[in-house]
Amino acid sequence: MAAKIYRQLVEVRPQAGVWWLGLGLSEDGSGNRSAAAASYGKALGCGDLKPALASYARGRLTVLQR
Numbered sequence: 001m002a003a004k005i006y007r008q009l010v011e012v013r014p015q016a017g018v019w020w021l022g023l024g025l026s027e028d029g030s031g032n033r034s035a036a037a038a039s040y041g042k043a044l045g046c047g048d049l050k051p052a053l054a055s056y057a058r059g060r061l062t063v064l065q066r
Helices: 002-012 017-029 033-046 051-064
Strands: none
Touching (some): 002 017, 017 051
């Protein structure tokens, strides 16, 4: 359910890293590793995440890409 909402949010505002992070968290929690990694990457690519959130996204991306 949350992933569906975050997908709608990133369609409206694809430059918002925090929404991509939320989508990544939702997908990660559902076990969808490849989609989560892609979303974390997009979140980082936006360049607007606060340092702690960017650090979290980088960490999860590293784990998921193993």
